[in-house]
Amino acid sequence: MEPDASGIIVRKIMAEFADRTGLSLAEKPPRRYLWTDAFAVCNFLGLFRQARDEQYLDLALRLVDQVHHTLGRHREDDPRTGWISGLDEKEGRRHPTTGGLRIGKSLNERKPGEPFDERLEWDRDGQYFHYLTKWMHALNRLSRVTGDPTCNRWAMELAETAHARFSYLPSLGRRKRMRWKMSIDLSRPLVPAMGQHDPLDGLLTYSELQATAIIDFEKSPAPDLSTEIADMADICRGQNWGTDDPLGIGGLLADAARTVRLMSRGTFGQTGLLETVLDSSRLGLESFSRSNLLNLPAEYRLAFRELGLSIGLKAIEKLRGWIEENQSLFNEKDSLLPRVEALMQYVPLSEVIEMFWMDAQNREASSWTEHQDINMVMLATSLAPEGFLAI
Secondary structure: OOHHHHHHHHHHHHHHHHHHOOOOOOOOOOOOOHHHHHHHHHHHHHHHHHHOOHHHHHHHHHHHHHHHHHHOEOOOOOOOOOEOOOOOHHHHHHOOOOOOOOOOOOEOOOOOOOOOOHHHHOOEOOEEHHHHHHHHHHHHHHHHHHOOOHHHHHHHHHHHHHHHHHEEOOOOOOOOEEOOEEOOOOOOEEEOOOOOOHHHHHHHHHHHHHHHHHHHOOOOOOOOOHHHHHHHHHHHOOOOOOOOOHHHHHHHHHHHHHHHHHHHOOOOOOHHHHHHHHHHHHHHHHHHHHOOHHHOOHHHOOHHHHHHHHHHHHHHHHHHHHHHHOHHHHOOOOOHHHHHHHHHOOOOHHHHHHHHHHOOOHHHOHHHHOOHHHHHHHHHHHHOOHHHHOO
């Protein structure tokens, strides 16, 4: 698709999203969901940088404010009130992320002692680590675009809180582990298992925040995440990143791109980790390409998971360019470019996924309409990934 055509579609999608979720219409109550909103902030920033139109920067800033004042506070159906951090109103506004941020699910969290129901848990509120890292990334992008260190500081405060509450040392272990889902106030685990890619996501996101604080805002006071970065690097040692889930594969590809960008800024040196992530991505793509998923009707597919893969596939082309632009850094790492070249054959799948979900008939399926907000925003990110893939 021509860049001008995709740009028009992205602007239309994001305008509709802003209206639907109460971002641009004052009379409509805000409907916030952390994962979707993190991608939306990046999309608005991408549009701002592309068009230099202040309305998109204003939407990004307004969305950050809404997220903090909605998901940083207790739910309306919760007897608790105020900031989930427990801070008073003044301090809560100054440090809106120090208590973490709710997911934004439709149902309240499971009460202490209430039986676990796997199906219901997907619809219950709480906090997800991988949603928090997406929000950290969005805040960091906003700081870098505006030149204001405030959002980077908020992201680092969120990283400190999330790391302290989601990571733990098992009673019989020597290495820390992570929990997948925590309660709204971060006082208890709701799902104690570790998300497969959470440590990798944490390592790269913390490194990204630290690099911005040091390189872009060296005189601005901010937390030091060195200990948290070391913890995550230790958890990552020997982990298996392999997956055949399209969203997971897309996340690995985006993480590979982030790794190269961090290395090019001189703030990350784990080439072995990058090679492992690229190898895991290739194996995942080989498995996914053998599946029949992209031949199924829309009713049996989840758009946002496929679009997550599409976003990652867009990162492959950028990966190759960034490595070639930094030959002095990567020329001794001869194994990187062949690994990236092996992934290039899968790039056309991105357009296949995008064209399928841009078909109006496919968007009438319940699998689209039941997740419309997240599907819309992820489609926009896939069509114009620059806002999200930059660090």
